[in-house]
Amino acid sequence: MASLTTERLLLCPYTKADLDDLMSLCSDPLVQPLVIHDDVAPRSPKFRDRLHRSMERAAFAVIIRLRSTGEFMGQAMITVTDTKEFLEGSFAICLLPRFWNNGYGTEATHYMIDYSFRWFDLRRISLMVLSSNLRAITVYQKIGFRIEGRKWRFRWMSGRWDDIFLMCMPYEEWAARESQWTFGTDAIYHHIRPCSLCSPVFQPDYYLHSDYFQ
Numbered sequence: 001m002a003s004l005t006t007e008r009l010l011l012c013p014y015t016k017a018d019l020d021d022l023m024s025l026c027s028d029p030l031v032q033p034l035v036i037h038d039d040v041a042p043r044s045p046k047f048r049d050r051l052h053r054s055m056e057r058a059a060f061a062v063i064i065r066l067r068s069t070g071e072f073m074g075q076a077m078i079t080v081t082d083t084k085e086f087l088e089g090s091f092a093i094c095l096l097p098r099f100w101n102n103g104y105g106t107e108a109t110h111y112m113i114d115y116s117f118r119w120f121d122l123r124r125i126s127l128m129v130l131s132s133n134l135r136a137i138t139v140y141q142k143i144g145f146r147i148e149g150r151k152w153r154f155r156w157m158s159g160r161w162d163d164i165f166l167m168c169m170p171y172e173e174w175a176a177r178e179s180q181w182t183f184g185t186d187a188i189y190h191h192i193r194p195c196s197l198c199s200p201v202f203q204p205d206y207y208l209h210s211d212y213f214q
Contacts, residue, residue, distance in 0.1 A: 006111050009104065011062040014055045018063050021072040022051055030097045033157060034133055060116055064095065064108050073099045076108055078116045086123035089116050106139050113143060117174045124170045131163040144177050145169045
């Protein structure tokens with residue numbers, strides 16, 4: 001299967017062979033507290049099944065690898081919901097801690113958001129992030145997301161309450177920034193024929209309804 005490429009990354013199609021790496025990622029003690037929809041606890045076989053289903057159901061799911069070595073770095077996905085009036089994407093990304101603070105998250109997020117707006121006819125892309133995750137919030141704001149809502153006292157952790165920010169980027173704001181963004185020639189290939197990283201059932205008139213790790 002073909003992979004998409006950025007300057008330093010490979011965005012590869014998900015396969016079941018990636019599950020062991022994904023389980024290690026989601027079980028990392030520094031990563032677990034940042035996963036909004038799950039408790040900080042040992043991962044069970046049922047979690048493995050949920051993880052597989054979430055990757056399979058996403059409209060656009062990738063395994064992120066270091067381009068120079070092929071080393072596993074993490075994963076990212078876009079799920080799509082039909083609101084009856086427009087299509088909305090939901091974005092999630094997760095990297096191993098040793099790859100934090102090097103701009104990799106910005107690079108992968110930038111590419112996936114651009115790609116999804118171009119080819120999935122989305123009117124907006126949203127995400128949720130813990131208020132304590134300042135690193136991620138900085139990345140999202142740099143790319144163009146803005147905070148549009150806050151859920152107070154979502155989780156009690158490390159002796160204090162953590163809130164959730166709902167962030168979004170409308171299509172119009174992405175389009176206004178588009179000229180400042182660089183994008184690879186893989187988009188032309190995708191425009192001609194379906195991309196191997198996208199769900200095989202995702203077509204312009206087929207809409208997915210799923211949540212992260214549903």
